[in-house]
Amino acid sequence: MGFVLIGVLLLLLKWQEVAPVASWSWWLVLSPFAAAVLWWAWSDASGLTQKRAMRRMDEKKEARRQKALDALGQGEKQRRR
Incomplete structure (x- = not known):
């Protein structure tokens, strides 16, 4: 760019x-x-372009997973208590 x-x-x-x-x-x-x-x-x-795309997809997947765990009350916030 x-x-x-x-x-x-x-x-x-x-x-x-x-x-x-x-x-x-x-x-x-x-x-x-x-x-x-x-x-x-x-x-x-x-393969640099594909690696970057896969990393972004993994980060989005982990964020969705964490959001779902937080919604269930089992996320990072609940573990600290």
Whole structure:
């Protein structure tokens, strides 16, 4: 996401002809977009994206479990008493 934001910023600066970006090559201005594509390709190929999705799903599942236990009166709050 960072590469895309940097790319958009550089693209806007080039389009508005703000110095020093106005004198830069288009290849240099558009290179963050290429870096983003490479990052996403590597992230998907290495399984990093799937690992993050699974971790988020596990956290949501644990939060639902804890909420259900709390509703039954058997959660963390009840154990402390």
